[in-house]
Amino acid sequence: MRLVRTGTPMNHKKVIRIMRKYGLKCPIRKANPYRRMAKALKTNAVAPNHVQRQFKSHGPRQVLLTDITYIRLNDAFCYLSVIIDAYTMQVLAFQLSESLEIDFVLETVRQLMRNHLYSLNATTFIHSDQGCHYTSVKFRDLITNTILTQSMSRRGNCWDNAPQESFFGHMKDELSPYIKTWKTFDDVQNRINDWINYYNNDRYQVQLQGMAPNEYYHYKVTNQLPSALAINTAKK
Numbered sequence: 001m002r003l004v005r006t007g008t009p010m011n012h013k014k015v016i017r018i019m020r021k022y023g024l025k026c027p028i029r030k031a032n033p034y035r036r037m038a039k040a041l042k043t044n045a046v047a048p049n050h051v052q053r054q055f056k057s058h059g060p061r062q063v064l065l066t067d068i069t070y071i072r073l074n075d076a077f078c079y080l081s082v083i084i085d086a087y088t089m090q091v092l093a094f095q096l097s098e099s100l101e102i103d104f105v106l107e108t109v110r111q112l113m114r115n116h117l118y119s120l121n122a123t124t125f126i127h128s129d130q131g132c133h134y135t136s137v138k139f140r141d142l143i144t145n146t147i148l149t150q151s152m153s154r155r156g157n158c159w160d161n162a163p164q165e166s167f168f169g170h171m172k173d174e175l176s177p178y179i180k181t182w183k184t185f186d187d188v189q190n191r192i193n194d195w196i197n198y199y200n201n202d203r204y205q206v207q208l209q210g211m212a213p214n215e216y217y218h219y220k221v222t223n224q225l226p227s228a229l230a231i232n233t234a235k236k
Contacts (some may be wrong), residue, residue, distance in 0.1 A: 003005070045135050050151035051127045055086035055163050060220050061119045063087065064112070064126045064148070065164040068105065068133065071096075072179055073189060078188050081108040083126070086163050086218065089205065090213040091196050092116050098190050105133045106142055113146055120147055127151040129161055171195065 003010050009109045019025070029111040051063055063086040081104050083093040093112040097104035109126075126148045134152065143150045153160030175195060182188050200214045208216040215226045224230075 011185075011208075033190060045137075045140055046130055046155075047150040047152040049154055049160060050125050051086075051160070053160060053162070058087070060087045060217055061085060061116070061121075062124055064092065064124060065161055066108065066126060066128045066134075067161060067164045067168070068100075068131065069168045071172075071175075073182055073185065073188055078185060079104065080192065081105045082164070082167070083108055083112050084167060085213075085217070086127075087212050088217040089163070089167070089208065090217055091200055094192070094196060096185075096192055098185055102133050102136055102138055106138060109139075109142055109146070117147075122147050125149050125151040127153070128159065129153045129158075130155050164182070167177065171199070 003015075055063055057067075064083050065086050066081070066083045068081050071080055072078075074113055074175075075130060079097045079100055081095045081097070082091060084091050093108045093115065094100055095104040095111065097106045102121065124147065126143060131154050133139055134150075158165055166173075174190065178191055182191070199212075201212050204210050205216075209219075210229065211219060219225055
């Protein structure tokens with residue numbers, strides 16, 4: 001196109017031959033993998049927003065939040081799918097993947113059902129944004145075959161899934177010192193495993209009355225404070 005404007009029209013095949021002769025290369029921008037995935041999974045199936053930002057009103061195991069986030073590895077990304085309890089802020093299931101294919105999102109739900117089915121019921125919502133993974137036929141079919149009810153945020157409204165976004169923000173802040181040390185996928189997987197174990201069991205939160213998420217869940221279902229807190233309360 002530039003040659004045409006200078007009055008020197010040239011067939012594109014000749015341009016290619018000259019580029020090869022002199023070792024010239026034109027960088028081609030790679031397609032966004034998420035856009036490719038979105039196109040492949042695109043449907044018009046959007047669930048109602050049953051949660052309506054009432055994340056804490058229903059008690060434990062009543063509102064589950066799920067989303068995907070990108071985690072840098074060298075010059076590429078890994079993808080983390082997480083399901084958390086909006087009331088206790090526990091991470092109930094998570095899967096890390098090198099690919100954006102839908103399988104790791106489906107496996108997150110299967111992991112949830114394997115490990116926590118006993119504590120879920122027919123009034124439990126699984127709430128997400130309107131991303132292509134969550135509107136896909138495979139995801140909707142999987143949810144239909146569980147006891148969960150699907151709920152979705154309004155399009156482009158991050159506040160409708162705010163606790164999940166906040167969780168990812170804190171996680172990335174705390175993992176940021178390790179990013180430059182990661183060389184392989186296993187490095188990322190091991191660090192994520194360690195951090196989520198720490199988060200569930202040892203990361204105390206003001207909004208959870210000074211307890212870690214697993215402690216808070218135990219307290220809510222048994223009305224028993226963790227031993228350290230119980231001793232301090234008794235002293236007061």
